[in-house]
Amino acid sequence: MTAATLTIDLDAIAANWRALDALTSCETAAVVKADGYGCGAGKVARRLAREGARRFFVAVAEEGAALREALGPGPEINVFSGHMPGDTDMIHDLSLTPMINSLDQMLRHLEALPGHPFGIQLDSGMNRLGMEPAEWIALRDIATQQNMTLVMSHLACADEPDHPMNAQQLRIFKEMTDGLDVPRSLAATGGILLGPDYHFDITRPGVGLYGGAPFTDAQPAAHVSVPVIQVRDVEAGETVGYGNTWTAPSPARIATIAAGYADGIIRAMGPKTSVWVGDTPCPIVGRISMDLIGVDVSDLDSDPRAVELLGHHNSVDTLADAAGTIGYEILTSLGSRYRRRYHST
Numbered sequence: 590m591t592a593a594t595l596t597i598d599l600d601a602i603a604a605n606w607r608a609l610d611a612l613t614s615c616e617t618a619a620v621v622k623a624d625g626y627g628c629g630a631g632k633v634a635r636r637l638a639r640e641g642a643r644r645f646f647v648a649v650a651e652e653g654a655a656l657r658e659a660l661g662p663g664p665e666i667n668v669f670s671g672h673m674p675g676d677t678d679m680i681h682d683l684s685l686t687p688m689i690n691s692l693d694q695m696l697r698h699l700e701a702l703p704g705h706p707f708g709i710q711l712d713s714g715m716n717r718l719g720m721e722p723a724e725w726i727a728l729r730d731i732a733t734q735q736n737m738t739l740v741m742s743h744l745a746c747a748d749e750p751d752h753p754m755n756a757q758q759l760r761i762f763k764e765m766t767d768g769l770d771v772p773r774s775l776a777a778t779g780g781i782l783l784g785p786d787y788h789f790d791i792t793r794p795g796v797g798l799y800g801g802a803p804f805t806d807a808q809p810a811a812h813v814s815v816p817v818i819q820v821r822d823v824e825a826g827e828t829v830g831y832g833n834t835w836t837a838p839s840p841a842r843i844a845t846i847a848a849g850y851a852d853g854i855i856r857a858m859g860p861k862t863s864v865w866v867g868d869t870p871c872p873i874v875g876r877i878s879m880d881l882i883g884v885d886v887s888d889l890d891s892d893p894r895a896v897e898l899l900g901h902h903n904s905v906d907t908l909a910d911a912a913g914t915i916g917y918e919i920l921t922s923l924g925s926r927y928r929r930r931y932h933s934t
């Protein structure tokens with residue numbers, strides 16, 4: 590067995606969902622776009638449905654269709670990209686709920702699937718998806734007479750609690766939705782942590798479920814263990830890897846492990862990252878190759894058979910910081926070469 594192992598801890602994801610749910614007194618949905626942030630949308634959603642989640646969010650209708658196959662009838666599946674050309678059959682046949690983003694989408698939806706439930710996504714300032722205030726004013730009366738199940742918007746700076754954008758978007762969202770007789774949703778993971786003003790009727794956590802910032806109390810959900818292929822001694826002055834970027838300052842023992850940037854181990858993290866054997870850090874040395882990485886195992890008493898790259902010592906945010914990115918990108922980059930295991934009691 591040479592492929593690295595990616596273990597997804599469904600118990601941890603369930604515990605993170607419960608912990609986020611406990612921070613509010615409203616309904617907690619779950620965002621499982623991008624194959625559940627790389628963790629497996631179907632398995633994650635089935636586990637969370639068992640835990641009590643009744644509503645899931647995905648990015649596009651195709652993801653919603655696959656999720657419906659995994660979940661079966663019952664839970665509500667909301668699609669952020671709304672009702673796009675070509676989506677009608679999927680939305681209808683698999684009972685998906687599009688989050689309508691524009692006048693065009695509204696007309697398409699009401700014409701193709703009259704009576705079929707939909708939500709409305711409003712732009713409260715992020716300028717990414719959703720109706721602008723003027724567009725919404727023109728449509729509001731029509732929408733409220735139809736089968737509208739949710740109005741939502743998304744915060745641009747919720748991971749920065751002191752950012753003035755949060756209060757500004759909250760005010761605009763309220764102006765656009767006060768007086769409506771339909772559930773409202775504004776908060777993702779960051780918004781939940783901003784406090785009750787931001788919770789409304791339904792929250793939509795994603796990254797916090799999978800162990801990422803800004804939910805710092807999260808349990809790690811993804812664990813990566815990488816087998817050691819070969820171990821060798823190098824003399825002081827010898828180099829390791831492409832470009833000779835690392836030179837042994839003194840005699841060292843170097844293990845070559847079976848993962849690389851093709852597995853989402855971003856090259857840029859190399860100089861700042863250690864892998865772990867038990868509680869001993871083993872620094873990455875030299876450049877990260879496509880399928881191989883050199884690590885300095887000189888501090889160990891014996892040669893390891895495998896090392897931990899992601900898990901209790903390295904969180905997704907440890908690796909993200911080392912690579913100059915965010916935990917979301919680490920999770921969704923993990924790739925398809927891993928041997929996947931699911932841990933669940």
Ligand SMILES: *Cc1c(COP(=O)(O)O)cnc(C)c1O
Binds near residue numbers: 622743779793796797
């Ligand atoms: C991705 C996303 C979420 C989840 O955000 P997290 O920061 O991962 O909790 C919620 N709502 C929308 C509109 C999103 O795009």
